[in-house]
Amino acid sequence: QQIKPKFTNDKDEIFKHKNQGEVPNYLKVRKQLWEEEKEREVLRKGDPGCPEGMRLIPEDQRKQTLELLTKRKMELEGQ
DSSP states (O other), X not given: OOOOOSOSSOHHHHHOXXXXXXXXXXXXXXXXXXXXHHHHHHHHHOOTTSOTTOOOOOHHHHHHXXXXXXXXXXXXXXX
């Protein structure tokens, strides 16, 4: 005569919990922090095609600066 185990088909039920299959919140937060850190590092390094000592600026800021410099040049040439 064979002895039957105490838990036959309930083996899977023993190891299940209410959040099984979900990523824990602390890992979600860490992943977000890692992504933010990676983004900051990319911004800190800058554009690899940009010369040393220079940085890439947004297009609207570039246009505004260029316009200001053009006006200043016209003023100086007019004197």
